[in-house]
């Protein structure tokens with residue numbers, strides 16, 4: 646599903662303006678990477694997409710659900726939002742399969758999850774494990790896997806939710822380059838194959854160039870770049886990372902209007 650931020654701003658207690666008013670639309674099948682120095686507002690923006698952080702002003706709305714202004718709408722939205730964390734937040738002593746089955750919880754009532762889940766649920770979980778290339782490890786304890794494999798279990802768990810939106814906040818922060826590429830390539834492939842709206846924050850510009858369809862550059866809570874990775878010039882990168890707020894030569898921010906990136910389907 647496409648998701649839209651309409652003039653969303655976040656100001657934390659104490660007056661920190663983590664996000665200046667911003668309007669953005671995220672389309673299905675597009676992998677968007679958020680870039681920005683530490684404190685730029687990447688996590689805040691990501692967390693606004695499922696209201697883990699409540700905007701101080703503005704609204705968040707989702708196709709087919711509408712504005713996320715009721716508990717029911719938010720529940721429906723979160724059920725369909727897969728999240729991949731920096732620290733994968735898996736249960737180490739449990740098997741890969743058990744962890745991935747946790748992704749199915751949103752589809753069942755609390756008491757139901759205390760009983761063995763039906764076979765159909767196991768098939769969904771196993772399919773997701775297969776998609777991240779770990780079927781041979783399905784019955785292995787998660788704490789026996791490498792960091793990269795654990796992060797792929799995190800992706801499989803998010804996939805088991807049958808999400809429409811996939812959010813990942815620095816999913817490769819603690820991985821070596823080869824594992825990082827593997828994880829990002831999988832997120833990208835799943836984004837394209839499943840037509841998933843995908844938003845990932847990263848610290849590595851090279852990975853953004855390699856895997857992003859769209860890059861959003863943030864500095865001091867402002868969107869200062871919104872375009873394709875090919876349009877990310879060295880000068881723009883310097884602005885994103887070195888001199889937030891001041892664009893070279895007084896240039897205007899390279900930000901696309903809200904609906905320019907809209908795709909034909911939907």
Ligand SMILES: Nc1ncnc2c1ncn2[C@@H]1O[C@H](COP(=O)(O)OP(=O)(O)OP(=O)(O)O)[C@@H](O)[C@H]1O
Nearest residue numbers: 657658661663681682683684685686687688689690
């Ligand atoms: N819960 C909070 N309370 C107060 N201030 C916060 C809170 N969360 C974030 N901030 C502040 O908001 C700003 C944006 O933080 P955010 O975590 O979004 O940055 P980031 O781009 O994700 O940084 P990093 O790369 O270090 O993860 C920072 O100045 C941060 O200190």
Ligand SMILES: [Mg+2]
Nearest residue numbers: 687688689814
């Ligand atoms: Mg962050």
